[in-house]
Amino acid sequence: MGMTMGAPAQIVPSKLEAVINWGRKNSLWPFPFATACCGIEFMSTLSSHYDMSRFGAEVVRFSPRQADCLFVAGTITDKQAPILRRIYDQMPEPKYVICVGACAASGGMYDAYHVVQGIDEIIPVDVYVPGCPPRPETIIQALIKLQEKIAATTSRTR
Amino acid sequence: MNTFQRSLPPRPFESKGSTHAYRPHPGLHPDPAGVGPNPLEPEGSEEERLAKNPVLAKVKSAFAGEILSCRDFRGDLTVSVKRDKIVALCTFLRDDPALLFDLFVDLCGVHYPERSGAEFEVVFHLYSVKLHHRIRVKVPLDARDAEVDSCHEVWKGVNWYEREAYDLVGIRFRNHPNLRRLLTHEEFVGHALRKDYPYWKRHKLSKPYPVIRDK
Numbered sequence: 405m406g407m408t409m410g411a412p413a414q415i416v417p418s419k420l421e422a423v424i425n426w427g428r429k430n431s432l433w434p435f436p437f438a439t440a441c442c443g444i445e446f447m448s449t450l451s452s453h454y455d456m457s458r459f460g461a462e463v464v465r466f467s468p469r470q471a472d473c474l475f476v477a478g479t480i481t482d483k484q485a486p487i488l489r490r491i492y493d494q495m496p497e498p499k500y501v502i503c504v505g506a507c508a509a510s511g512g513m514y515d516a517y518h519v520v521q522g523i524d525e526i527i528p529v530d531v532y533v534p535g536c537p538p539r540p541e542t543i544i545q546a547l548i549k550l551q552e553k554i555a556a557t558t559s560r561t562r
Numbered sequence: 563m564n565t566f567q568r569s570l571p572p573r574p575f576e577s578k579g580s581t582h583a584y585r586p587h588p589g590l591h592p593d594p595a596g597v598g599p600n601p602l603e604p605e606g607s608e609e610e611r612l613a614k615n616p617v618l619a620k621v622k623s624a625f626a627g628e629i630l631s632c633r634d635f636r637g638d639l640t641v642s643v644k645r646d647k648i649v650a651l652c653t654f655l656r657d658d659p660a661l662l663f664d665l666f667v668d669l670c671g672v673h674y675p676e677r678s679g680a681e682f683e684v685v686f687h688l689y690s691v692k693l694h695h696r697i698r699v700k701v702p703l704d705a706r707d708a709e710v711d712s713c714h715e716v717w718k719g720v721n722w723y724e725r726e727a728y729d730l731v732g733i734r735f736r737n738h739p740n741l742r743r744l745l746t747h748e749e750f751v752g753h754a755l756r757k758d759y760p761y762w763k764r765h766k767l768s769k770p771y772p773v774i775r776d777k
Contacts, residue, residue, distance in 0.1 A: 483747040486770040517754045517764055518746060 421558060428472075428498065429554040432461040432547070435471035435495065437488060440478030442505035442537040449540040459547050468494040473550070474527075477504035477537075479512065480520045492527045500554070502546050503529045506536040604637040615639055617695055620660050625651055630702070640698040645710045648684075648701050652716040655688060655697065663688040663697060666717035669724060671731030675757045681705035682733055686713075703733065712738040730755040747771070 434456075436446055450456050450464065465471040468491045480488055492501070503523055506512035509532045511521035523529060530553060533546045604611060611634045612618055618632055618639055628651070630642040643651050655663040667687040674681055680702035689696050701710055712735040714721045724735045725744035732753035735741055743750060747767045752759055 482750075482764055482767050486767050490770060516761055517759070519764075521764075 422555075425555050425557055429551040430460040432459075432473040432500070432550070433471045434461055434464050434473045434475050435466070435468050435491070436464055436475050436477065437491060438475070438477040439480065439484070440505075440507060440537075442477035442508070445537045445540055446475055446477045446504060446543060449543045454540040454544060456544060456547065459544065459551065461547055468492075469496060471495060472499050474499065474501045475504055476501065476508045476523050476527075479507040479514055480523055480526075481518050482520060483518070485520050485526050488523065489526050500530045500550055501527055502531045502533065502543075502550060504533045504543060504546070505538055506534065509534070512536060608634050611637070612639075617661060617697055620658065621651070621655070621697075624654055624658075638696060638698065640700060642700045642702060645701045645703060648699070649711045649713055649716065651699065652686070652713045655699070656716055660693075662690045662692050665689040665691050666719050667696075669713075669720055669727060671727030671733045671755075673731055673756050677702075679704055682708045682731065684710055684727065684733060708732065709734040709736055711736045712741075714738060729753070732756060 436443065438444075438446055448454060450462060456462050461473065468474075472495060474492060474495060476488065492499070501523075503509050507514065507519070508523050511519045513536075515521070520526065531546045531549050533542050535542055538546075612632060615634065618641070621641060622629060625643065625647060628644050628647040630644060632642070633640040655661050665688065667689050668685075669687075670685050672683045672685060674683065682703040682705060684701040684703065686699040687696070688699065703710060710733065712720070712724055714724065714735075721739070722744055724738055725741060727733050728735060728738075728741055729743040729745050730753055746754060747765075748771050749767050750765045752763075754761075
């Protein structure tokens with residue numbers, strides 16, 4: 405008590421926007437849409453060794469209505485594309501999409517009759533992660549990139 | 563040989579006087595002579611092996627005029643049969659006490675665009691768990707009438723394999739209980755594993771379909 409009595413008033417001037425962005429970027433709730441080996445790397449990213457909770461994004465929700473960051477990890481076939489679109493539509497705003505791995509980004513090695521050649525055909529993507537599959541460090545870097553993107557968001561750019 | 567390898571103790575087959583039975587893989591060995599008979603090359607010519615094959619003898623005695631051709635490739639028996647007789651032959655292969663092909667392994671459709679009059683083929687792979695022998699049964703089909711009787715009543719597992727062959731190659735199976743596409747989606751046009759299908763040609767699906775539904 406004696407410490408606060410003598411200290412000057414602790415006031416940090418800021419903008420409301422910056423405070424909201426700060427809260428959003430440090431509390432992302434991922435939804436894993438994992439269809440292939442990238443999903444295994446994503447699980448490893450979440451678990452203790454790589455520990456995505458250091459960045460505030462460890463609480464994985466398996467309902468799109470409770471999540472705001474969609475991780476698309478793996479090959480998306482034409483048969484699955486409408487399902488992915490419906491899950492994206494069910495997520496509340498603000499929502500973000502991280503596209504994990506070569507298959508989700510471009511179809512990967514499946515240049516074929518049944519695979520979506522990049523999920524940006526169906527849904528907008530915020531961050532692409534290269535790799536086949538990407539290492540957990542890469543996925544964490546994508547999350548940091550997304551946080552930077554959220555922090556730079558203004559009401560005009562949203 | 564580098565220093566690291568030299569520092570290792572000799573492997574069992576290198577040391578003299580070892581009783582360790584080491585036999586290199588015949589395909590990898592520079593001198594296959596001296597390592598015993600090659601298991602990939604059974605003895606005798608193809609005709610000789612066919613002549614003494616008990617499974618083939620049994621099949622030929624029951625379906626004398628219905629067998630189109632038979633082959634023995636490295637000890638594996640293949641029989642081509644007329645399409646009208648496929649259900650009868652499969653039932654015979656399953657039930658005959660000397661054959662007992664109780665395990666249905668695989669069914670696939672094949673497209674041979676260059677073979678005029680027999681552009682399609684349905685291939686069965688069968689195995690007998692009790693008697694440990696295998697057979698491959700082929701049914702050549704004309705592209706103008708690529709239809710064959712369904713064998714789903716002989717082995718239950720045939721059901722989905724026939725759906726797959728219908729989906730990807732476009733062979734129709736008469737009397738199949740549920741001949742719908744299995745792997746590609748409902749709005750797909752054409753049959754993707756036909757040789758004249760452009761491999762990159764996609765068909766986008768407009769809405770999700772329920773996985774389980776009535777026929």
